[in-house]
Amino acid sequence: MNNRDEVREFLTTRRDRLAPEQVELPGGTNRRVPGLRRTEVAMLAGVSVEYYSRLERGNLSGVSEAVLDAIGTALRLDDAERSHLTDLARAANESPIRARRRSAPAGVRPGMQLALDSITAGPAFVRNGRMDVLAENALFRALYADLYALPERPVNLARFVFLHRDLAEAFYPSWSTSADINVAILRTEAGRNPHDRALQDLVGELSTRSEEFRVRWGAHNVRHHTSGEKVFHHPVVGELRMIYEAMEPMDQPGLNFLIYSAEPGSPSEESLKLLASWAATSGHPSPHH
Known part of the structure; x- marks a missing residue:
């Protein structure tokens, strides 16, 4: 599972489902996207449009917990979604060798x-x-x-x-x-x-x-x-x-x-x-x- 693809699609689907009115932004009919624009998410999260665009393209390398929290708040993520975003960020910053050591338990005591x-x-x-x-x-x-x-x-x-x-x-x-x-x-x-x-x-x-x-x-x-x-x-x-x-x-x-x-x-x-x-x-x- 490609981490960049997972990040990009997760953030895009969360942004697409959020209407401007849900975050107290003006809506209107002249919109080319189903939900929020990237510029709007960046503004709500307090980061630059360039930085948020980089994240949404799937690059979570070096992202801080504070930024992840701000994005979670901007996109109205629930607890499961916030944890998932954190997991995606951990995978992006984790060495492949260490990541492969983690495996699902195969049995019970x-x-x-x-x-x-x-x-x-x-x-x-x-x-x-x-x-x-x-x-x-x-x-x-x-x-x-x-x-x-x-x-x-x-x-x-x-x-x-x-x-x-x-x-x-x-x-x-x-x-x-x-x-x-x-x-x-x-x-x-x-x-x-x-x-x-x-x-x-x-x-x-x-x-x-x-x-x-x-x-x-x-x-x-x-x-x-x-x-x-x-x-x-x-x-x-x-x-x-x-x-x-x-x-x-x-x-x-x-x-x-x-x-x-x-x-x-x-x-x-x-x-x-x-x-x-x-x-x-x-x-x-x-x-x-």
Whole structure:
């Protein structure tokens, strides 16, 4: 992934989406760009037009944290976008040898698997930034029964969404939202770890085989996937409406430990109990693999 191209396209897409009125600048109809002009961003960030133009052409070499912060404010970047811009700047200033030492974790410690197994009230799993599921509990495996029935290993949530569209659309009532989230997480990981060959291969595969992925990838949206609500439609127990919380292990940046929970007394809590019973009695395989 070419750093200059990534920087240029990220900054351009952020500038294009921002209307002058959103930053209290005059709009008007005589504008040749969909969003702000470079001169306007430079003014808002307090840098020269020449310097900002250099940055937007993809050259973040030597850029200071103060300038990155000013650009983030000028472009109204959220926390995930600011972190992504910082990651792009780090990659631009990092030696190739040191950068290649950073890789996505390939597995989890036995203690982390024990922690997953101790969670019995809701699905829980650990994934990396490539959306590979590295470990899970029995309820997560039962929740994603259709995915685990596929032969591909490691189980990858992005491949499921885009390359098994019929199963994914039946499972995710809001397929488009799930697709957006998956791509934003992958784009975030590409900024954090641009030399990850497995990630590059995955993006290339999905871009080749899915136009829906290709369009979303080109939008350069990023995301910190920390908490929220998701709705699933399981083929056996029906609708499951759950909240999720995600945590990053302190000594393994890049991993996410996610736990789903249903509201106490809700129909989804009863459905989770039914799912656990189904998993225990249907001969469903053990989560350890």
